[in-house]
Amino acid sequence: xxNGPRPTENNGPRPTENNSPRPTENNSPRIREAxxxxxxxxxxxxxxxxxxxxxxxxxxxxxxxxxxxxxxKKLYHVYFELSDRPAPEWCQFFEVEREFxxxxxxxxxxxxxKYVVVHCEPxxxxxxxxxxxxxxxxxxxxxxxxxxxxxxxxxxxxIARGREEEEEVLRTLAKVKxx
Numbered sequence: 233x234x235n236g237p238r239p240t241e242n243n244g245p246r247p248t249e250n251n252s253p254r255p256t257e258n259n260s261p262r263i264r265e266a267x268x269x270x271x272x273x274x275x276x277x278x279x280x281x282x283x284x285x286x287x288x289x290x291x292x293x294x295x296x297x298x299x300x301x302x303x304x305k306k307l308y309h310v311y312f313e314l315s316d317r318p319a320p321e322w323c324q325f326f327e328v329e330r331e332f333x334x335x336x337x338x339x340x341x342x343x344x345x346k347y348v349v350v351h352c353e354p355x356x357x358x359x360x361x362x363x364x365x366x367x368x369x370x371x372x373x374x375x376x377x378x379x380x381x382x383x384x385x386x387x388x389x390x391i392a393r394g395r396e397e398e399e400e401v402l403r404t405l406a407k408v409k410x411x
Contacts, residue, residue, distance in 0.1 A: 285380055287373040288322065289315040290366055293357070294347065306353045312365050317346040318372070325375040329368040341365065 290312050297311040318326070323343045330341050337360040339352040348369070350361050 281380075285377060286316070288318055288369055290348070290362070290369055291315050297347070298354075301351075307351055308354055310350045310352055310354065310357055310361070311344075312348040312350065312362075314346045314348060314369070318343060319376065321379055322372055322376040325372040325379075326368055329371050334364070335360065337361075338364070341368075 292313045294311040294313050297309075299309040300307070301309060326343060326348070337356055339350050339356070339361060341348055341350045341361075341364075343349075348365050350357070350365065352361055
């Protein structure tokens with residue numbers, strides 16, 4: 233289960249009558265276009281910000297959460313604590329990294345909140361799984377950062393297209409003559 237922040241929508245509400253934008257669900261700041269010919273501009277929500285994403289790191293093992301699901305086996309659920317709760321997209325990148333075993337001691341791992349849980353023997357953690365988890369977290373960070381960059385580029389193109397269209401409409405309507 234990965235319950236990270238949800239991405240914002242591409243279109244924000246129009247400003248209220250007093251020209252101030254309505255607050256968003258998450259009260260994030262908004263990008264506001266300049267008013268043209270008395271027409272209220274569109275207000276765009278601030279996207280998940282690439283610059284504010286900090287790499288997620290493995291910061292320890294939570295021994296209080298150590299769990300042995302089958303007392304007849306030496307396998308435990310070992311909880312590697314992460315520096316932050318990852319976003320759902322980050323979790324998807326992590327899951328892809330864990331799909332294919334890279335060595336014979338490969339164990340199942342998944343995200344639970346701000347933990348990576350590995351089903352393994354405690355003696356395997358230092359020799360195998362710590363290395364694997366750090367590598368998979370680093371790769372997931374990189375792929376998530378690329379994802380945010382692509383989203384930001386797409387959003388910027390959509391905003392520019394919307395502005396161009398709106399400006400063209402305003403120019404066309406400004407040409408209308410009244411007596």
